[in-house]
Amino acid sequence: xxxxLAEVISKSLKQFDLKEEPEIRIEAxxxxxxxxxxxxxxxxxxxxxxxxxxxxxxxxxxxxxxxxKKISAVEIAGPGFINFRYSxxxxxxxxxxxxxxxxxxxxxxxxxxxxxxxxxVSANPTGPLTVxxxxxxxxxxxxxxxxxxxxxxxxxxxxFNDAGRQMRVLGESVxxxxxxxxxxxxxxxxxxxxxxxxxxxxKALQEEFGDELLSADDEQPFKEKAEExxxxxxSTTLERMKIKMNSFFNEHSLYEDxxxxxxxxxxxxxxxxxxxxGAVWFKTTKFGKDKDTVLVKSSGEPTYxxxxxxxxxxxxxxxxxxxxxxxxADHIATYPDVLSGIKSLGYDPDKVDVVVYQFVxxxxxxxxxxxxxxxxxxxxxxxxxxxxxxxxTRFFFLMRSPNxxxxxxxAQAKEAxxxxxxxxxxxxxxxxxxxxxxxxxxxxxxxxxxxxxxxxPSEITLIKTMLKFPETLAxxxxxxxxHHVITFLNELASDFTSFYHDCRILGEDEKLAQSRMELAKxxxxxxxxxxxxxxxxxxxxx
RNA sequence: GCGCCCGUAGCUCAACUGGAUAGAGCAACGCCCUUCUAAGGCGUAGGUUACAGGUUCGACUCCUGUCGGGCGUACCA
Numbered sequence: 061x062x063x064x065l066a067e068v069i070s071k072s073l074k075q076f077d078l079k080e081e082p083e084i085r086i087e088a089x090x091x092x093x094x095x096x097x098x099x100x101x102x103x104x105x106x107x108x109x110x111x112x113x114x115x116x117x118x119x120x121x122x123x124x125x126x127x128x129k130k131i132s133a134v135e136i137a138g139p140g141f142i143n144f145r146y147s148x149x150x151x152x153x154x155x156x157x158x159x160x161x162x163x164x165x166x167x168x169x170x171x172x173x174x175x176x177x178x179x180x181v182s183a184n185p186t187g188p189l190t191v192x193x194x195x196x197x198x199x200x201x202x203x204x205x206x207x208x209x210x211x212x213x214x215x216x217x218x219x220f221n222d223a224g225r226q227m228r229v230l231g232e233s234v235x236x237x238x239x240x241x242x243x244x245x246x247x248x249x250x251x252x253x254x255x256x257x258x259x260x261x262x263k264a265l266q267e268e269f270g271d272e273l274l275s276a277d278d279e280q281p282f283k284e285k286a287e288e289x290x291x292x293x294x295s296t297t298l299e300r301m302k303i304k305m306n307s308f309f310n311e312h313s314l315y316e317d318x319x320x321x322x323x324x325x326x327x328x329x330x331x332x333x334x335x336x337x338g339a340v341w342f343k344t345t346k347f348g349k350d351k352d353t354v355l356v357k358s359s360g361e362p363t364y365x366x367x368x369x370x371x372x373x374x375x376x377x378x379x380x381x382x383x384x385x386x387x388x389a390d391h392i393a394t395y396p397d398v399l400s401g402i403k404s405l406g407y408d409p410d411k412v413d414v415v416v417y418q419f420v421x422x423x424x425x426x427x428x429x430x431x432x433x434x435x436x437x438x439x440x441x442x443x444x445x446x447x448x449x450x451x452x453t454r455f456f457f458l459m460r461s462p463n464x465x466x467x468x469x470x471a472q473a474k475e476a477x478x479x480x481x482x483x484x485x486x487x488x489x490x491x492x493x494x495x496x497x498x499x500x501x502x503x504x505x506x507x508x509x510x511x512x513x514x515x516x517p518s519e520i521t522l523i524k525t526m527l528k529f530p531e532t533l534a535x536x537x538x539x540x541x542x543h544h545v546i547t548f549l550n551e552l553a554s555d556f557t558s559f560y561h562d563c564r565i566l567g568e569d570e571k572l573a574q575s576r577m578e579l580a581k582x583x584x585x586x587x588x589x590x591x592x593x594x595x596x597x598x599x600x601x602x
Numbered sequence: 603g604c605g606c607c608c609g610u611a612g613c614u615c616a617a618c619u620g621g622a623u624a625g626a627g628c629a630a631c632g633c634c635c636u637u638c639u640a641a642g643g644c645g646u647a648g649g650u651u652a653c654a655g656g657u658u659c660g661a662c663u664c665c666u667g668u669c670g671g672g673c674g675u676a677c678c679a
Contacts, residue, residue, distance in 0.1 A: 138622050139659060339677050357677040364679055389673045465672060481627060483641050495638050566638040
């Protein structure tokens with residue numbers, strides 16, 4: 061419809077002999093009395109045409125040729141807005157479209173045919189997933205779902221590194237606990253992992269091997285067991301979160317297949333990498349930074365930047381049109397260097413996109429505190445799901461813009477389990493299912509519904525809201541901001557509730573009951589589709 | 603010091619990226635269950651959008667500066 065209106069206006073603009081046609085944007089006004097769609101072109105043209113916007117608007121409107129089966133009224137309002145009203149027939153046609161499209165209603169094709177790789181979670185296996193990881197996990201998964209709804213083919217990947225110092229400390233921590241269990245003295249490593257799960261892993265080792273491992277030369281067997289157990293735990297958590305990864309990518313494989321060496325050699329050949337003080341440096345000053353950065357430390361160990369660049373090159377080599385990374389605010393600093401790196405290597409940096417979210421601040425007893433996996437003062441995602449369930453957990457992480465610092469009060473989250481806004485959406489769906497069950501019992505509806513019987517303001521508003529769904533999804537996908545979907549669903553549920561109070565279904569005569577039932581069915585469909593994208597269930601009863 | 607993000611109702615957050623009268627949910631107060639689920643509805647109260655300038659027909663949104671918070675700014679990941 062918006063495209064149609066833009067086209068109609070564009071034709072009318074031909075009368076003005078413009079050097080350059082302005083961008084015609086059609087927007088939905090906030091106030092219902094301002095119509096269903098609105099354009100500000102007349103105001104944009106005021107300056108070039110040296111005329112007042114209302115006069116221009118009048119000329120545009122006079123020159124409009126539109127289908128009055130779709131548009132019932134055109135008005136000029138305020139400083140020069142041109143407002144359109146949709147005709148009822150158009151709305152009924154669109155309502156039929158929703159019912160016909162069913163579970164695919166809302167799909168658009170902005171990313172049709174695109175192959176996308178989204179990398180998220182990517183927590184190293186040093187401990188269970190915490191609520192901090194939760195935001196990353198749910199955000200990444202939902203952005204993936206949104207991209208799928210705009211036609212993309214999306215793969216989800218988990219990137220991890222099991223070779224770093226933290227993993228070594230993890231192995232040493234398990235070793236120390238194991239020694240304790242078999243009754244030997246062992247010094248707990250400085251800065252070791254203090255969580256209870258370390259003891260569980262040690263116990264598992266003891267059950268499997270008895271005290272055989274006392275003779276182990278290093279922490280290796282302990283580390284391996286820890287990684288295995290922790291990954292199993294993470295997988296279970298992800299499954300509970302309804303997140304399914306397509307692949308797990310081990311950073312180490314980049315060393316094995318020579319990509320790290322290859323990357324650094326290419327950068328050297330380009331004159332972008334050089335040796336100094338025993339380290340290898342990346343000339344980031346060439347890309348506007350005030351300092352060069354280290355790629356390989358004098359110890360011979362690469363910094364994370366080097367594998368990050370190699371990894372992104374690898375992703376693009378796999379033929380993806382778009383690679384999305386989901387990062388917490390603390391990782392954002394690496395991003396420009398990675399882009400510079402892959403650009404130097406001849407890749408298109410526009411194919412890499414980053415979703416940055418701000419940190420989750422934990423609040424306990426009214427005071428913020430820092431989470432640390434090492435010190436074991438974290439709240440796990442599993443704890444959270446035990447407490448409030450998967451639906452509330454996902455909803456909680458999605459309801460706010462990724463850009464805001466999310467405050468997470470443990471006590472409040474528990475309370476929110478009882479009166480969470482997610483239930484408002486689910487409740488609306490359950491109500492419709494319930495009505496549908498009763499209607500099936502009490503009526504014997506046949507034939508096609510006469511949608512033109514829907515003329516109550518609450519019915520019309522409800523239809524109009526549903527029509528915004530595809531655009532809302534496209535928008536949310538483009539911005540990578542799932543919270544727009546929640547804002548929309550809240551509006552939809554609220555409009556349905558108004559309809560529910562104003563217009564009865566049971567007890568009305570058959571024709572009216574039938575058309576209202578169709579409206580309710582369409583609402584349920586849109587609620588299901590929307591909740592589905594969020595990974596939240598749409599129950600038939602509550 | 604420099605860079606990025608944020609500052610909106612008592613609290614947690616929206617506002618379709620420059621549009622018309624800044625909206626929801628909690629919390630508070632007052633009503634509404636013999637009628638399709640009260641996990642609901644209706645109403646009241648709550649705002650100088652941190653502050654000061656600027657840009658323009660029009661600013662929560664863009665620019666400059668100030669204040670406050672978070673995160674970076676490592677040969678840590």
